[in-house]
Amino acid sequence: NAGVTQTPKFQVLKTGQSMTLQCAQDMNHNSMYWYRQDPGMGLRLIYYSASEGTTDKGEVPNGYNVSRLNKREFSLRLESAAPSQTSVYFCASTSIPGQGESEQYFGPGTRLTVT
Amino acid sequence: QQQVKQSPQSLIVQKGGISIINCAYENTAFDYFPWYQQFPGKGPALLIAIRPDVSEKKEGRFTISFNKSAKQFSLHIMDSQPGDSATYFCAASVTSGTYKYIFGTGTRLKVLA
Numbered sequence: 001n002a003g004v005t006q007t008p009k010f011q012v013l014k015t016g017q018s019m020t021l022q023c024a025q026d027m028n029h030n031s032m033y034w035y036r037q038d039p040g041m042g043l044r045l046i047y048y049s050a051s052e053g054t055t056d057k058g059e060v061p062n063g064y065n066v067s068r069l070n071k072r073e074f075s076l077r078l079e080s081a082a083p084s085q086t087s088v089y090f091c092a093s094t095s096i097p098g099q100g101e102s103e104q105y106f107g108p109g110t111r112l113t114v115t
Numbered sequence: 116q117q118q119v120k121q122s123p124q125s126l127i128v129q130k131g132g133i134s135i136i137n138c139a140y141e142n143t144a145f146d147y148f149p150w151y152q153q154f155p156g157k158g159p160a161l162l163i164a165i166r167p168d169v170s171e172k173k174e175g176r177f178t179i180s181f182n183k184s185a186k187q188f189s190l191h192i193m194d195s196q197p198g199d200s201a202t203y204f205c206a207a208s209v210t211s212g213t214y215k216y217i218f219g220t221g222t223r224l225k226v227l228a
Contacts, residue, residue, distance in 0.1 A: 048215060102147065102214040106158030106159050107158050108158050109156075109158055
């Protein structure tokens, strides 16, 4: 049981290049999320997918697109990278235990630098 | 109204001391308040969580105190240890639908040996 996995771990892009961050979970969770983490800003939600086949914008969606490929996989795409997208990106998925509490399980993160 | 305000931004505590981190929220629809712990180079992991129908929850050395009327909650780490040195995030969520979290900005805790 690997939990939430992310690839790649590190990436350096030039301004204008595109790339896709991959995320997969093996916990049979319905909901998945992409966050970015910047110093002093906490974790900000980029996009989320409440269930397979649905995606919605979070707090900071501009410059990103997502695809919920199936129940396991949720990818984040940067079409034209900008230096402002330099950040650490985390994918998460949610369990919904019986009493209505929701623990989000996070992946190890992708550290992206855009030059 | 969707914000969760967290303080302090950083905290230095002597080994054996008490670490206290505070959070405040505005949205009264929030009904689940977790705390996450993050070590350098790792993803955040759930530490402890509380629902607003109780005023305190304790798990080992970690305690959440919750004040519903003031819309505030705090994390207390008793007998702080160097291994507790990490970044701590509070969060708030509505436990229905999409289970989105609103995170605080984080507190970097350093416990001196």
